[in-house]
Every structure is written in C-alpha cells, then in structure tokens.
Amino acid sequence: MLKEIREEVNQIDQELVRLLEKRYACVDEIVRIKKEQHIATLDSTREQEVLKQVADLVENKDYEISIMRTFQDIMDRSKEYQKQNK
Ligand SMILES: O=C(O)C(=O)C[C@]1(C(=O)O)C=C[C@@H](O)C=C1
Numbered sequence: 723m724l725k726e727i728r729e730e731v732n733q734i735d736q737e738l739v740r741l742l743e744k745r746y747a748c749v750d751e752i753v754r755i756k757k758e759q760h761i762a763t764l765d766s767t768r769e770q771e772v773l774k775q776v777a778d779l780v781e782n783k784d785y786e787i788s789i790m791r792t793f794q795d796i797m798d799r800s801k802e803y804q805k806q807n808k
Contacts, residue, residue, distance in 0.1 A: 749800050
C-alpha cells in the first residue's frame with residue numbers, strides 16, 4: 723500500500739522535474755532579455771499575477787495555501803538562480 727502510493731509519488735516527481743527543467747529553460751531566456759534590457763530580477767507585479775493564476779487553478783481549497791507557498795518558493799529559487807547567472 724505505502725509502496726504503491728510512493729511509486730505514484732515517484733511518477734509525479736518525475737513529471738515535476740521535467741516541468742521544472744522546462745520552467746528553468748524559460749527563466750534562462752528571461753535572464754538573457756533582462757540583462758539585455760537592464761531590467762531588475764524582481765518583478766513583484768508578475769509574482770502576484772503568477773500566484774493569482776495558481777490560486778484560480780487549485781481545485782481543492784485544502785491544498786491552496788501550501789501550493790501557493792510552493793510557487794512562491796519556486797519564484798524565490800528562480801530569483802536566486804537568476805542572480806547567480808546574470
Ligand atoms: O517573469 C519574470 O520577470 C521573471 O523573472 C520570472 C519570475 C518567475 O520565476 O516566475 C521570477 C522573478 C520575478 O520576480 C518574477 C517572476
């Protein structure tokens with residue numbers, strides 16, 4: 723039982739890694755454009771937009787706060803990555 727659910731979690735994690743890599747590839751492009759146009763890494767308005775979209779997409783409201791925090795973490799790591807790579 724536990725083993726089966728963990729196998730399902732492993733599958734989901736594989737998809738998440740693939741999607742996160744795709745997201746970071748987009749962030750690489752954002753870094754390039756921001757560098758070229760001298761735009762700051764932080765864009766709070768965009769972050770609010772991302773979080774609003776996430777909140778609208780979450781179907782089970784029990785998960786909402788946790789998922790929104792996860793996305794804030796993703797963007798925090800993205801900013802960290804952007805600063806290291808600009
Ligand atoms: O869209 C941008 O401008 C980004 O830099 C990407 C991103 C993100 O990871 O979603 C990261 C930092 C910004 O504060 C906003 C959003």
